[in-house]
Amino acid sequence: MTGFSHLDESGAARMVDVSAKEVSARTATATGFVRLSAECVAALRAGNVPKGDALAVARIAGIQAAKRTPDLVPLCHPIAIHGVTVDLAVQDDGVAISAQVRTADRTGVEMEALTCVSVAGLALIDMVKAVDPAAVITDVRVEEKTGGKTGVWRRP
Numbered sequence: 001m002t003g004f005s006h007l008d009e010s011g012a013a014r015m016v017d018v019s020a021k022e023v024s025a026r027t028a029t030a031t032g033f034v035r036l037s038a039e040c041v042a043a044l045r046a047g048n049v050p051k052g053d054a055l056a057v058a059r060i061a062g063i064q065a066a067k068r069t070p071d072l073v074p075l076c077h078p079i080a081i082h083g084v085t086v087d088l089a090v091q092d093d094g095v096a097i098s099a100q101v102r103t104a105d106r107t108g109v110e111m112e113a114l115t116c117v118s119v120a121g122l123a124l125i126d127m128v129k130a131v132d133p134a135a136v137i138t139d140v141r142v143e144e145k146t147g148g149k150t151g152v153w154r155r156p
Contacts, residue, residue: 022106027109059086066081
């Protein structure tokens with residue numbers, strides 16, 4: 001089972017020991033999209049969502065999710081989250097979500113950025129489901145990461 005950092009000698013899942021790694025400034029940016037009906041987009045633009053400010057709730061949910069990622073992803077390290085930015089942009093066919101998570105620690109924040117976008121999308125759907133029960137979260141992915149020994153990586 002060589003080459004798999006999260007497996008021990010017997011093939012069992014394990015958390016990687018990162019204590020010997022250098023602390024460095026690290027960021028990860030993730031994006032996603034929530035497809036919505038034209039009626040729902042109109043309600044968001046007009047501020048007429050029955051449950052209230054759906055975009056604000058989604059933004060706060062995303063920030064909270066980034067901080068709670070190790071509680072949800074079993075092998076994810078609990079690290080200090082130094083900053084989270086969540087942007088939601090209403091478009092004609094839904095809402096584009098972008099999140100950037102920042103830390104100065106021994107491991108990256110890609111999972112935190114992905115969790116942030118995913119939970120922001122879930123919270124948005126929870127807020128608009130009465131208007132659009134067919135809403136769909138799509139295309140959640142890492143766009144860029146910086147820091148650590150691999151430096152900068154951008155989605156090709």
